[in-house]
Amino acid sequence: MTVDALTPWPDTVEWRSVSPKLITVELIVRWSWTVIVAAGLCVGLVLQGHWLWQLGIALVVVNAIWRSFVTVRAVRAWGYAERDQDLLVRHGLLVRRLSIVPYARMQFVDVTAGPLERAFGLATVQLHTAAAASDAQIPGVPPAEAARLRDRLTTLGEDRAEGL
Amino acid sequence: MTAAGPPQPTAPPEAAVAEPRRRLHPLSPVLHGAKSIAVVVAALSWQTLSQVGLERFALVVAVIAVAVVIFSIFGWLTTGYQVVGRELRITDGVIWRRNRAIPLERLQAVELRRPLLAQLTGLAELRLEVIGGGKTEAPLAYLTVREASALRQRLLALAGRTQAAAQPTDQLADAAPAAPAFERPLLRVRNRDLVVSQLLTPQAFFLPVGVAFVVLQFVMEGSWTFVGIASTVTAMAGVLLQPVRRVLQDWDFRLARDPEERLGVRYGLLETRSQIVPLNRVQAVGATWPLLWRGQGWLHLRLAVAGYAGEGGGDAKRSDRLLPVGEFDTARSLVWEVLPGVDLAALATSPPPKRARWLNPIALRSIGVGLTPEVLVTRWGLLTREMHLVPYARLQSVRVVQGPLQRMLGLATVYADTARGRSGQAKDRDLAEAYALAAELAVRARQARKPDSATPEAYWQSPTRP
Numbered sequence: 016m017t018v019d020a021l022t023p024w025p026d027t028v029e030w031r032s033v034s035p036k037l038i039t040v041e042l043i044v045r046w047s048w049t050v051i052v053a054a055g056l057c058v059g060l061v062l063q064g065h066w067l068w069q070l071g072i073a074l075v076v077v078n079a080i081w082r083s084f085v086t087v088r089a090v091r092a093w094g095y096a097e098r099d100q101d102l103l104v105r106h107g108l109l110v111r112r113l114s115i116v117p118y119a120r121m122q123f124v125d126v127t128a129g130p131l132e133r134a135f136g137l138a139t140v141q142l143h144t145a146a147a148a149s150d151a152q153i154p155g156v157p158p159a160e161a162a163r164l165r166d167r168l169t170t171l172g173e174d175r176a177e178g179l
Numbered sequence: 180m181t182a183a184g185p186p187q188p189t190a191p192p193e194a195a196v197a198e199p200r201r202r203l204h205p206l207s208p209v210l211h212g213a214k215s216i217a218v219v220v221a222a223l224s225w226q227t228l229s230q231v232g233l234e235r236f237a238l239v240v241a242v243i244a245v246a247v248v249i250f251s252i253f254g255w256l257t258t259g260y261q262v263v264g265r266e267l268r269i270t271d272g273v274i275w276r277r278n279r280a281i282p283l284e285r286l287q288a289v290e291l292r293r294p295l296l297a298q299l300t301g302l303a304e305l306r307l308e309v310i311g312g313g314k315t316e317a318p319l320a321y322l323t324v325r326e327a328s329a330l331r332q333r334l335l336a337l338a339g340r341t342q343a344a345a346q347p348t349d350q351l352a353d354a355a356p357a358a359p360a361f362e363r364p365l366l367r368v369r370n371r372d373l374v375v376s377q378l379l380t381p382q383a384f385f386l387p388v389g390v391a392f393v394v395l396q397f398v399m400e401g402s403w404t405f406v407g408i409a410s411t412v413t414a415m416a417g418v419l420l421q422p423v424r425r426v427l428q429d430w431d432f433r434l435a436r437d438p439e440e441r442l443g444v445r446y447g448l449l450e451t452r453s454q455i456v457p458l459n460r461v462q463a464v465g466a467t468w469p470l471l472w473r474g475q476g477w478l479h480l481r482l483a484v485a486g487y488a489g490e491g492g493g494d495a496k497r498s499d500r501l502l503p504v505g506e507f508d509t510a511r512s513l514v515w516e517v518l519p520g521v522d523l524a525a526l527a528t529s530p531p532p533k534r535a536r537w538l539n540p541i542a543l544r545s546i547g548v549g550l551t552p553e554v555l556v557t558r559w560g561l562l563t564r565e566m567h568l569v570p571y572a573r574l575q576s577v578r579v580v581q582g583p584l585q586r587m588l589g590l591a592t593v594y595a596d597t598a599r600g601r602s603g604q605a606k607d608r609d610l611a612e613a614y615a616l617a618a619e620l621a622v623r624a625r626q627a628r629k630p631d632s633a634t635p636e637a638y639w640q641s642p643t644r645p
Contacts, residue, residue: 023579023614100625111586113579113614115621119628120575122309123281130274145310145485145598149576169266169280 023113028103030094036135037093037155041086043131049079095153102142102168104151116151118171120144126161140164200259200270207258207321208251210296215247216240260319265337267307269319283338285309289331293324303327307334310485310598362443365516368432368503372477376504377422379471389415429503434513442517446500460484461517462573462597464501466510468564477504480513483600499600518554518570526556526566534588535607548593548605548616553627555595555620557603569595569603572627577620578602579613593617 052075060068089108096103101117121142128138132154138161142151156164220240228236250273258271269279290306297303302321322330377383393411430448437443442456465481472478480501502513511523528547536543542561549556554568574595581591591613595603605616 024618101621109583111579111581111591113617115577115617117574117576117621117624117628119625121282122285123279126278126280127272128276133276144575144596146575146596146602148594148596148602149578151576165278165280169282 023105028096028098030096030103030105033090033093033095033153033155034137034157035090036137038087038090040131040135040137040155041090042083045079045082045086049075090155093154097164097167102151104153112150114149114151116142116144116149118168120146120149121168124165124168126165128158140168142168198261200261202259203255203319204302204321204323204326205255206300206302208248208255210300210302210321211254212244212248212251213296215251216244219243219247262333262337267334281307281309283334286334286338289334291324291327291331297321305331362435362437365434365436366432366502366505366509366513367434368429368505370430372504373429373432374426375475376472376477376479377426379475380422380469381471382418382422384471385418386415389418425503429500432500432503434501436516444500446503456482456484458517462569463600463603464514464517464568465600466514466523466566466568470562472504476506478502478507478510479504480510481600482517483597485598514568518568520553521551521568526551526554526568528556528558531590531607532609535590537588538584538590538607546606548608550616550619550623555603555605557605559604559606567601567603569597570627571620571623573597574620574624574627577617577624579617581610581613593620595620 053072056068056072056075060072085108089106092108092111093106095105100119101115103113103115105111105113122145123143125141125143126138127141132138136157137155138158139152139154140156140161141153142149144151153164223236223239231239253273254271257273257276258269260267260269262268263280265283267281267283269281271277286307287310288308290308292304292306293302294304297320300321301324303324304318304320305322305327306318319327319330389411393408396407396411427448429446431451432446433444435443435445437455440458442458443453444456445451445453461482462485463483465483466478467481468478481499482501483499501517502510505513507523514521514523526549528549530544530547531539533543535546539546542559545559545561545564547556547558549558554570555574557567557569559565575598576596578594578596579591580594585591585607588607589610590607591610592607593605593613593616595605597603605613608616
């Protein structure tokens, strides 16, 4: 049995990945911040002209480039799968996480969308259980899919139990 | 904001929509705004007032007030609720839109609250309590009182419970000490043991050191300074507070089983408290063997019990003790009582693979995980040994987490989350084993959920208390 931390049970579980458009959204957010910080540092450079400012700008840009590559891989690493009884969510590159959340344990489902996400037609689905520790969050889902997922989750969760 | 254009994630997808989305009361933004303005004024403070003069101050407050109300109005426009089938959907958020779907089966209670401002305007706030959340997850503020009580009736009816059953009074509430006479006593902790056990804590051992320090100071300096003594005494009192509080709190600790098979706990010296714990609310049991108690062979047991935010006046008052101090045999019979079929003496655990030594240089042999037919057992701690029992039926979710160091060693940690208390942790297992364990836990949790005895229906339909 081959074991890979990114795709557990590849034979029995059909993993779905999140929308690649999430990469664009994340990159826009990252580079907006980079531009803001770099602009601030540029002002400092113009006013003071010390080489430390240049170093700061270089660091910020290099960091942003490096993180951009990571973002691309991280979004690709994000995946979810709906099984009969539970939802599987995996994410993370440095720290790899897999969550198994039974539908029967769901307390409520949130579908959220920020302004940028909405502009790209994305939403985030989050499943809440009674345990604060369980993290079943799926970003970068198209709204139709998000609504379908939410309805499926709430329907499956309705087995008339309080979820404890 | 509410403009058309980008597809809205909040759009109901199916034709199951029973009714249009409804808004909160139009006065809500004003009430919300009033709260924020009060905060702003408090933040600006009198000092600012004296600096800028009354006129400017009033202007600033007015501008902020208008801004807050405008923002609140946008918030009000985007906030709505609707009942779709057997679930309640709440939409809110101006910039970050959120659409929350709450299956009504999961509602623990619907509380109608009327804060001062709401009372003045004849409005009410509806709080929907779901379990486990530390805070109320879905407040609907504000509705008219009639609307709120109608919605509440409707939600409770849809949730399939009568209003009386949804009242939290019969659950974890700190009931009055007056108890039915026919309960079966389980245990009474001897006060002598309690005091001795708290003397056998690191804090108590600190006491002679502290006294010696004071005496030494006296000898060295030849004089008592009031400040020196006072500060030492304060420090000692601070350190000793915990064991003393434990003694006061757990004094005359008694456990009983009431006729409905719930656990009755009574304890306290200055303030006698009593709790009723329905056993199907027990999420986990923890056992601790402190180093200093080993001579006596003592241990203490903790319970993790789930409730919700509006219940029983908060968790600060609730004790998590199942056994403040006791011998192994006592603990064993108690665990059997709380988790039937679980024998504390027969819980085998297996340690992680040898290469996990890199991550746990000292305490590797003390870490372990085991699966019994009823519970997941995890064990850790070299000096203070601890054990954590999570019944499969109470598992909320299972997680596998692999950090960078663990990845280099091919290890992973499996977490078994419960609604209250710490998660069961199978630390540093082999990766393949971790996934197998997670899969096994998911399967066992599903099987454990199946029997109807543990479902709330049985609980709700149990004979009601008078």
